[in-house]
Amino acid sequence: MVDDYLVRAIDEGRQARVFAVRSTHVVEEARRRHGTRPVATAALGRALSAGLLLGANLKGEDLLTLRILGDGPLGAVVVTADARGNVRGYVQNPGVDLPPTAEGKLAVGAAVGRGYLYVTRDLGFGAPFTGGAALISGEIAADLTHYLATSEQTPSAVVLGVRVGAAGEVVGAGGLLVQLFPDPSEDLAARLEENLQGLREISALLAGGVTPEELVARVLAPEVPTILGRTPVRFACTCNREKVADLLAALGEEELSALARERSEILVRCHFCGEEYRFGRAEALEVLKPMKAE
Numbered sequence: 001m002v003d004d005y006l007v008r009a010i011d012e013g014r015q016a017r018v019f020a021v022r023s024t025h026v027v028e029e030a031r032r033r034h035g036t037r038p039v040a041t042a043a044l045g046r047a048l049s050a051g052l053l054l055g056a057n058l059k060g061e062d063l064l065t066l067r068i069l070g071d072g073p074l075g076a077v078v079v080t081a082d083a084r085g086n087v088r089g090y091v092q093n094p095g096v097d098l099p100p101t102a103e104g105k106l107a108v109g110a111a112v113g114r115g116y117l118y119v120t121r122d123l124g125f126g127a128p129f130t131g132g133a134a135l136i137s138g139e140i141a142a143d144l145t146h147y148l149a150t151s152e153q154t155p156s157a158v159v160l161g162v163r164v165g166a167a168g169e170v171v172g173a174g175g176l177l178v179q180l181f182p183d184p185s186e187d188l189a190a191r192l193e194e195n196l197q198g199l200r201e202i203s204a205l206l207a208g209g210v211t212p213e214e215l216v217a218r219v220l221a222p223e224v225p226t227i228l229g230r231t232p233v234r235f236a237c238t239c240n241r242e243k244v245a246d247l248l249a250a251l252g253e254e255e256l257s258a259l260a261r262e263r264s265e266i267l268v269r270c271h272f273c274g275e276e277y278r279f280g281r282a283e284a285l286e287v288l289k290p291m292k293a294e
């Protein structure tokens, strides 16, 4: 299968920025790691793609966190992304499944429910900045469009899609983000709206082999977009054994020694990626050594 990547593009008149991502492998890896059922795969996959698209505006070491906190059965959907195409995420209840909608679509809106969406940008200095908006449908793309318009005052269009195959596997996933600069021409706004109508089935297009460059071209057609950059994207977590050991140490000597006495092994599972870290009794006590030396 072909690799996942994101492209950034601009129109001739420099009135709109367009981002397109193919995230089929990213979402399939998330599904495999978290054991998500189809509706959870779709919700998490849309959020992962959204994180990558929003992350395309980050620089250097900046980090972005997208939290979708609905009252539906899925619970929270949380994603973090950086400027280098790394994304990770989880859904609180990955085993949730719902019957399809009347149109035969995965019932993401019902599974997410109503609540709030928050975007936090940690720019590496000062306090992280968080903006939020109410969820308007739970379908994620519409919620994000609403958030960008109200909280960030950026007129945008967002298209997200995940196609799940017969065995629950991800066969196509990705998204589009179109951001308009102030005072775009009426001609461009109308053209974008019309073109985006034809891109609603983005997951089917991606599953059929349409590339991110072709998606961008379809958004701006008939004009030919200028591609500004192409970034490979991947599911990548920042957890490792040392960080988990630090977390255990943070429990404090008393609690950690008690845990080590109670069980032969301490198991810590990373929320974001599902990776499991096992510490035997001796290893757990080893974690305490640097503390004792202080």
Ligand SMILES: [Zn+2]
Binding pocket: 237, 238, 239, 270, 271, 272, 273, 274, 275
């Ligand atoms: Zn992890």
